Every structure is written in C-alpha cells, then in structure tokens.
Amino acid sequence: MDPTHRGPEQYGRDNESFGEGPGRRRPARDQLTPDPGQPTPPQARVVRLISGDYLLTVNPVDGSEVELCPPGEQPGPPARRTAAGRAARERATAPPVPPGPPAPQLPLLERAQERERLVRLLAQGRSVRLTGPAGSGRTALLDAVAADCADLAPDGVVRLSGYKRTAADLLHGLFEAVHDSPQHRPDRAGLLDKVRSIGAVVLLDDLEFGGAALEELLDATPECAFLFATVPDVAAPTTDSHLEEVFLAGLGRGAAVDLLERAVERPLTDEEANWAGDLWFESEGLPLRFVQAGALLRQRDLLRTDPEAYGVFGGGDGRPADVPFGHDQDVDGVHIPLPSLGEGAAPAALLASRLSGSARDTLRFAVALGGEVPHQAHLPALIGDTHADAALGELAGCGLLSPAGPRYRLAAGVVTQLEAAGYGEDATDRARTAAQHYAWWAGHPSVTPERVTAEGDAVVAAMAQLVPGDGAGQTSVAVLLARSASPAFAAGLHWGAWERALRIGQEAARVAGEVAEEAYFHHELGVLALLAGNPDRARAELETSISMRGALADKSGAVAGRRALALVADRSGGPLPVVLTPPGEELPVPRAEGPPTQSTRATPSVTQTLSGPYEGAPTVISRQSTAKAAGGARGGRFAVLAGARRNLVATAAGVLLTGVLGTVVALGLTSGDDDVQGNQDVTTEQSQSQDDGEDEVPADSPADGSTPGVPASSGSAATPGPSGGEITPSGTGTPSTDPSGPSDSPSSDTPSSSKPPSHKPTKSPRPTKSPTPTKSPSPTGSPDTDSPTPTDTATEPEPSSPDTSDSASGPSSSSSSATASADSSPTVT
Numbered sequence: 042m043d044p045t046h047r048g049p050e051q052y053g054r055d056n057e058s059f060g061e062g063p064g065r066r067r068p069a070r071d072q073l074t075p076d077p078g079q080p081t082p083p084q085a086r087v088v089r090l091i092s093g094d095y096l097l098t099v100n101p102v103d104g105s106e107v108e109l110c111p112p113g114e115q116p117g118p119p120a121r122r123t124a125a126g127r128a129a130r131e132r133a134t135a136p137p138v139p140p141g142p143p144a145p146q147l148p149l150l151e152r153a154q155e156r157e158r159l160v161r162l163l164a165q166g167r168s169v170r171l172t173g174p175a176g177s178g179r180t181a182l183l184d185a186v187a188a189d190c191a192d193l194a195p196d197g198v199v200r201l202s203g204y205k206r207t208a209a210d211l212l213h214g215l216f217e218a219v220h221d222s223p224q225h226r227p228d229r230a231g232l233l234d235k236v237r238s239i240g241a242v243v244l245l246d247d248l249e250f251g252g253a254a255l256e257e258l259l260d261a262t263p264e265c266a267f268l269f270a271t272v273p274d275v276a277a278p279t280t281d282s283h284l285e286e287v288f289l290a291g292l293g294r295g296a297a298v299d300l301l302e303r304a305v306e307r308p309l310t311d312e313e314a315n316w317a318g319d320l321w322f323e324s325e326g327l328p329l330r331f332v333q334a335g336a337l338l339r340q341r342d343l344l345r346t347d348p349e350a351y352g353v354f355g356g357g358d359g360r361p362a363d364v365p366f367g368h369d370q371d372v373d374g375v376h377i378p379l380p381s382l383g384e385g386a387a388p389a390a391l392l393a394s395r396l397s398g399s400a401r402d403t404l405r406f407a408v409a410l411g412g413e414v415p416h417q418a419h420l421p422a423l424i425g426d427t428h429a430d431a432a433l434g435e436l437a438g439c440g441l442l443s444p445a446g447p448r449y450r451l452a453a454g455v456v457t458q459l460e461a462a463g464y465g466e467d468a469t470d471r472a473r474t475a476a477q478h479y480a481w482w483a484g485h486p487s488v489t490p491e492r493v494t495a496e497g498d499a500v501v502a503a504m505a506q507l508v509p510g511d512g513a514g515q516t517s518v519a520v521l522l523a524r525s526a527s528p529a530f531a532a533g534l535h536w537g538a539w540e541r542a543l544r545i546g547q548e549a550a551r552v553a554g555e556v557a558e559e560a561y562f563h564h565e566l567g568v569l570a571l572l573a574g575n576p577d578r579a580r581a582e583l584e585t586s587i588s589m590r591g592a593l594a595d596k597s598g599a600v601a602g603r604r605a606l607a608l609v610a611d612r613s614g615g616p617l618p619v620v621l622t623p624p625g626e627e628l629p630v631p632r633a634e635g636p637p638t639q640s641t642r643a644t645p646s647v648t649q650t651l652s653g654p655y656e657g658a659p660t661v662i663s664r665q666s667t668a669k670a671a672g673g674a675r676g677g678r679f680a681v682l683a684g685a686r687r688n689l690v691a692t693a694a695g696v697l698l699t700g701v702l703g704t705v706v707a708l709g710l711t712s713g714d715d716d717v718q719g720n721q722d723v724t725t726e727q728s729q730s731q732d733d734g735e736d737e738v739p740a741d742s743p744a745d746g747s748t749p750g751v752p753a754s755s756g757s758a759a760t761p762g763p764s765g766g767e768i769t770p771s772g773t774g775t776p777s778t779d780p781s782g783p784s785d786s787p788s789s790d791t792p793s794s795s796k797p798p799s800h801k802p803t804k805s806p807r808p809t810k811s812p813t814p815t816k817s818p819s820p821t822g823s824p825d826t827d828s829p830t831p832t833d834t835a836t837e838p839e840p841s842s843p844d845t846s847d848s849a850s851g852p853s854s855s856s857s858s859a860t861a862s863a864d865s866s867p868t869v870t
Contacts, residue, residue: 086486088532091116092572093228101484101528103598104564104586107571107605119222119235126221127197134495136444137417141434147303147332149178149185150296155287156182159268160189162285163242168259168267170278173289175453176329179270180444182289183244186268194266196241202446203248203269205498208258210537212236215243215262217534226534229574233261240264247445251276259284291326294318300328304335305342312379313338320385329452332440333388340395341377389455390462392439399424400432401464404441404451406475408459409468409506412451413499414442415475422478447495472506473515476522479503484525490533493526497538500526504542508549519549520558527565540569560589564602571605576613583609 090097091110098106122130149156155171162169163186173179187198199218201211212232216222219239227235239262248255248271256279259267269284278284292300298317302309309317317334324330384391393404402424407414414436420429433449436442443452451459459465479500483493493500500522507519523546530539547562567582587602 090224092226099528099531104561104601105568106601107568116225119220122221134447136449139434139437140431144438149181151292152182156185159186163190163266164193166266169285170269171287172273176327177289178328187244190242194241196239199241199243201245203245204445208254236262243267246270251278294321297321297326297331300331301335305338316379319382323386334385336439337380337388344377387458389458396435399426399429400435403432405464406471407451408465409471410502412456413502414449415499472503473518476503476518480522480525483529490529493529494533494535497535501538501541504545508545516549516553520546520555560586571609576609579609
C-alpha cells in the first residue's frame with residue numbers, strides 16, 4: 042500500500058470522503074483576498090460629491106474632474122437632524138477623553154453674573170461678543186451656558202470652533218451641524234438659503250475675525266443667536282453692529298486661592314497661601330495659571346511622600362535630565378521648596394521636566410507643529426513607544442492642553458515657554474517625521490476622509506513648517522503630504538484645509554522643482570475656484586496647469602484640465618478658450634510635389650485654425666492669398682467660391698483640350714508631308730501658375746524683331762489661350778477656325794499636364810504700346826467686334842506672312858468664365 046497515495050480500500054470508503062472527489066471538494070480560494078506574502082497594491086480613493094450644480098469626482102491620480110450634475114443625480118432637500126442626532130454628532134466631534142486617571146473637576150467660580158447675563162441675552166435672540174484674555178476661562182463659561190440654553194431654540198445648541206476658520210467655513214459648519222446631507226456641499230446661493238432658516242443658539246469659541254466678515258456672518262443667519270468668544274486682539278465689530286459686549290476679567294484673590302485648593306484637593310498651608318497670593322498678583326487672576334499651579338503642587342506632594350517619584354515621571358535614576366540636583370529638593374531629601382514666582386507664572390518648562398519621556402516627546406512634536414498636538418492614536422508611531430498614548434492624559438492633567446474643536450492644542454503661552462526651554466531645537470526634524478507619518482496615514486485606503494479632516498490642522502501645520510525649507514528633502518516631503526492629504530480634505534468637505542494644503546503644496550513643488558506635482562496643484566486650485574464661483578481665478582489656474590502638463594507630455598492630465606477649462610468658459614458666458622495644440626499632436630498639412638496647380642488643395646492645421654493668420658505669417662492655402670494679392674477685390678468667403686468655380690472650369694477645359702489635340706492631329710494627317718513635319722514641331726507650353734505669373738500679359742503677336750517661320754522656342758508668333766497656354770505651329774500659318782465652334786479652337790483654358798523636355802517655354806515681354814486697338818474678350822464669350830476677323834479654314838500654308846490675327850477671338854463661354862474668375866484678361870495685340 043502506497044503511504045502517499047492511499048487507496049479507498051485502505052479505509053473501506055471511496056476517495057470522496059477525503060476531499061479528492063466531488064463529495065467533499067476543497068472550496069476555491071478567493072481571488073479578491075490578497076496574498077499575505079505579497080504587498081497590497083495601493084488603491085486610489087475616488088469620491089463623487091455634489092456641490093451646487095456640479096458633480097465633483099475627486100481623483101487623486103490625474104486631478105479632480107468637475108462636470109455639470111446629470112439629471113436625476115441632484116440630491117433632494119437635506120433632512121434636519123433631530124435632537125438625538127445633534128447630540129450624537131456633538132459627542133462624535135468632541136475632543137477625545139485623555140487616557141489615565143481623570144483630572145479634578147474644577148467649578149466655575151465668580152462667573153455667575155456673566156453666566157446669567159449671557160443666557161438672558163441669548164434667550165432674547167440677541168448675539169453677544171464675549172471678550173477675555175487667553176486663559177481667562179472662556180471655554181469653561183461656554184460649556185456652562187450651553188447647558189442652560191439647551192431648550193431655547195428649535196435647532197438646539199450648536200458648538201463651533203473658529204480657530205483658523207473663515208466666515209464661509211463657519212456657515213458650512215453650521216449647515217452640517219443642523220442638516221444631514223452626506224456627500225453634498227451646497228453652493229453659495231444654496232448655503233445662504235439653508236442657513237437663513239436655521240434657528241439655533243450658536244456658541245463659537247476662538248473667533249479670529251471681525252469687522253465686515255463678522256457682519257456678513259450675522260446677516261446670513263438672522264434666526265440664530267450667537268455667542269462669540271474671542272481675545273481682545275481680534276478686530277472689533279463694525280460701528281453699526283448690534284452685538285452686545287461682555288468683558289471677562291480674571292478672578293479675585295479669594296476665588297483664585299479657592300480654585301487652587303480644589304485643584305490640589307486639600308487645604309493650602311500658610312506658605313502656599315502666601316505663594317498663591319503673589320501668584321494672583323503676578324498673573325492678574327487668570328484661572329489657567331492657577332490650574333497649572335495646582336499641578337505643580339500635586340507634583341511637589343508626590344515628591345514629598347516618595348523622593349523616588351521621579352522614577353515614575355522621569356528617568357530611571359529618579360530625576361529628569363534637565364533638572365539639576367538640589368534645584369527643588371533639600372539635602373535631607375524630604376523638604377521640597379515651593380516653585381519660584383517666575384516658575385509659577387510660566388510653569389510649562391517645570392511641569393514638563395517632571396513628566397514622562399513620552400510626554401516630553403509629545404511636547405516637542407507639538408512645538409514643532411506650532412502648538413498642534415497629534416491625536417493620541419498617532420503618538421505611538423511618532424514617538425516609538427507603544428504606551429505613548431498615555432502622554433495625552435499627563436499633559437491634560439497639568440493644564441498644558443486646551444480643547445480646539447475635535448482635538449487638543451497647547452494652551453495659551455505654553456509654546457513660547459517651551460521654546461525658551463529648548464524644546465524647539467529639533468523642530469524641523471520632528472516636523473519632517475510627522476509629515477512623513479501623516480503622508481502615509483492620509484493616503485492609506487483604510488483611513489476615511491472624516492478622520493483625515495479631524496486631524497486637518499495638524500496635517501496642514503506639518504507641511505507648513507517645511508515650506509520654505511533649506512534642508513534636504515524638506516519641501517519634497519511637504520509635496521508628498523499635500524498630495525496625499527488634499528484629496529481626503531476635498532472628500533471630507535473640509536475645503537478650507539483643502540485650499541491651504543493645495544497652496545502650500547504648490548509652493549513646495551515650485552521650490553523643489555517638481556513640475557508635475559505643481560501642475561497637479563494648479564489644476565486642483567482651478568477646480569476649487571470654479572466650485573467657489575470664481576471663474577477668472579479658475580481660468581488662470583487651469584491654463585497654467587495645462588501648459589505645464591503639455592510641456593511634460595501628460596496627456597491624461599491635460600485632457601482633464603481642458604475639460605474643466607471648457608466648463609469654466611461655458612459657465613462664465615465667455616468665448617471658448619483658445620488652446621494651442623500640444624507638441625506632437627498637430628495635423629499634417631498635405632503638400633504637392635510639383636508647382637501648385639488648380640487641383641492642389643491644402644488643409645490648414647489645427648493650430649493655424651485656432652490661432653488665425655497674422656501679419657507676416659506664411660499662409661497654407663496659397664490660391665486664396667494669391668487672388669487677394671493680385672486682384673484685391675475678392676476676399677473671405679468669396680475667394681472660396683471663386684476657387685470652387687475654378688475647379689469646374691478646369692474640368693471643362695480638360696475635356697476641351699482633348700478635342701483640340703485631336704483636331705490638330707487630324708489636320709496634320711490630311712495636309713501632307715509638310716504638314717506632318719510641321720505638326721511634329723507643335724508644342725504645348727506649361728501654363729504659368731498664378732503664384733508665378735499673375736502679372737504677366739501673354740503675347741498675341743510676334744515679338745519685335747522676330748522672323749516668320751522660326752519655331753516658338755526661337756521667338757516665333759505664339760497663340761495664347763485664355764489661361765496663358767500657347768499652341769505654336771512651327772513654320773506654318775495659324776489655322777483659322779469658326780469663332781462659334783469651341784470644339785475647333787486650338788486654344789486651351791487650362792495648363793497642359795505635360796511639359797516639353799527639349800526646351801524651355803518662352804515668355805513674351807510686356808508690350809509698352811499696343812500697335813492695334815484691341816479689347817479683351819467679353820465675359821459672355823462673344824467675339825470682340827474691334828478685333829480682326831479670322832479667315833476660313835486654310836488650304837495652303839503661307840510661310841511668308843504669319844497670321845497676326847487673334848486665333849482665340851471667339852473663345853467659348855467656359856473659357857471666358859475661367860478668364861474672368863482668374864482676374865487676369867490677356868491683351869490681344
């Protein structure tokens with residue numbers, strides 16, 4: 042029995058029981074599941090959004106595409122959120138709870154009067170501007186007012202953050218807080234129409250603008266009552282504004298000491314109370330300073346009970362590296378002196394020295410990002426410690442953080458204090474590390490645009506710290522981050538951060554010399570300007586992008602730019618844009634091998650058709666330009682019609698030429714040997730092109746000094762046709778024909794198709810004076826009455842006297858039409 046291929050007789054059953062038959066077949070492997078051993082290819086996140094009348098397709102590869110929204114895809118009216126929906130959204134957009142033990146809950150002291158006044162004004166539907174210095178407790182007061190105004194308005198209470206936000210951003214934020222409309226961002230008109238009907242109490246913290254922008258925000262929302270919290274440095278409202286002003290000052294000495302006791306969670310000693318009084322005078326009673334002072338006292342208490350407590354917060358030797366021995370500890374190791382007054386007024390450096398290494402690294406990253414603290418989920422990757430997320434709880438417990446929308450940032454004055462302590466020495470390297478991490482994270486397919494939007498300020502701050510950069514690779518990292526994050530900002534409807542990221546990325550690409558990426562950012566800025574209702578800005582950005590991509594031979598990107606540019610021209614009501622054909626895409630111009638004839642036609646290229654002729658430029662269609670130069674009477678569309686008539690005349694003249702040649706041959710056969718010998722010398726001269734001899738006058742008589750009987754090449758008399766062709770019988774007279782018989786005429790309307798190889802045709806010089814008064818053939822084809830009358834058919838040649846009569850005095854109607862259309866009438870001498 043083969044141990045490898047066991048048969049069914051070994052176990053008394055068939056192979057179907059072992060998965061080899063159809064009974065128990067192994068399921069096929071899912072082809073969509075990636076192989077764990079192979080890297081997963083990156084995926085492009087394409088999102089379709091509705092913005093007003095436009096359908097925006099966010100394409101991270103070639104650039105976003107915008108088009109008019111097709112019928113049937115326009116979203117319906119947005120639904121208003123219920124009270125439960127608003128509460129759920131507020132919890133989702135609140136800053137995350139820091140890990141670790143909870144910080145002491147501090148009461149709102151000496152704010153009852155301001156709190157009651159604010160609630161009363163908001164209940165009356167009036168808007169209020171709350172002004173106070175940084176650290177005066179404005180955010181805590183807004184929290185208390187929000188709880189009191191929960192049932193005042195039909196749309197409840199809306200909390201917004203004005204940090205780095207414009208009036209348009211705040212209007213869109215208000216719309217999203219009240220309405221549930223995913224993947225839809227209304228245009229300006231639709232936005233104003235929707236927010237006009239919103240009735241809510243809006244608490245806006247960290248307002249950064251005033252004046253006309255603030256008045257615009259108030260006019261757009263007449264049914265809302267606003268409470269703006271700002272600092273005195275922000276511009277004041279306009280003089281005709283109806284805002285109520287409430288100023289928030291610091292706490293009194295008793296309230297400050299009470300707040301410090303609640304922060305320490307024990308009564309203060311006399312030494313600590315006196316120290317708190319000095320601190321109150323130094324800090325003007327700002328509550329933030331006493332919260333941080335309470336953190337200093339808690340650290341001191343921990344050191345008094347456990348001198349090795351620095352092993353928990355700092356290094357393994359029980360002491361932070363940046364605090365010398367004996368600074369805050371006596372020789373006995375038990376008594377810990379109070380901080381100095383300067384350390385109490387600016388306690389950030391001392392508080393940071395007693396924190397863990399992960400917390401200090403977090404502060405260094407925050408300083409490098411301009412005060413923006415990364416989310417706690419990013420700290421392990423940035424710092425390299427799996428437990429680094431606990432650092433956020435340490436910073437929040439020390440009063441070094443302040444909430445700003447859905448995230449945290451360093452509290453007022455902390456960045457300056459830490460930079461003075463040396464926390465910003467390696468700011469550039471840490472900003473580059475954060476930018477590289479955010480570039481990988483923002484471009485990952487598993488990260489939703491909403492998560493990138495929540496971290497938008499930190500992402501924008503990371504790229505802003507690298508531009509302009511003098512270090513190697515700094516601007517390239519900023520370009521990479523902007524390239525990864527800007528599509529997520531667009532898809533997450535955070536278009537304020539989208540615009541900032543695009544402008545920073547465009548400047549970084551220009552500095553780094555990355556032309557392809559710079560063209561991408563110009564394209565995105567053009568699309569954003571089109572959606573914002575600024576067609577002039579959109580046209581400038583898109584034309585710049587198209588020209589740069591044309592130089593790079595990026596056809597797919599150039600096509601996307603042309604489509605957007607055509608939409609800009611269509612929506613702005615102006616003419617279609619004139620876009621030159623990129624190199625390598627011109628249409629070929631067919632050219633004839635020989636001299637141009639009437640049958641030669643040229644097709645202008647696309648570039649010439651779009652750009653149009655200019656002075657001094659060579660024209661492609663030579664017959665139209667020659668007709669203008671010769672006659673000057675016809676132009677434009679009439680020149681095209683004249684060229685069409687020439688084609689008809691040329692066709693008829695070809696048939697006429699065949700008949701003429703046949704007649705000449707027949708006459709030669711019947712006139713004997715002399716006639717045959719004479720007919721052998723009959724030649725047809727190549728007609729001159731209108732480009733070469735338009736001003737030449739064909740001769741009808743022998744030139745002065747010519748000898749009769751000499752061939753045409755030696756200066757004999759020539760019989761011209763209406764188009765300049767000559768048929769010269771050598772040594773014989775010109776056979777006369779009936780003027781009314783066009784088939785017997787020896788003249789031709791069109792140039793001959795062949796050229797005599799033996800000799801060059803002779804041109805007759807322009808006569809200075811006509812010896813015989815003549816007239817040009819009439820356009821109707823009738824013979825001229827003043828011209829000599831031709832004789833009947835000759836029976837014998839007369840070599841002594843050449844025929845000086847006009848052999849073409851009776852041209853056909855087609856010959857006369859061709860002569861009139863060419864604007865060159867021969868003079869018969």
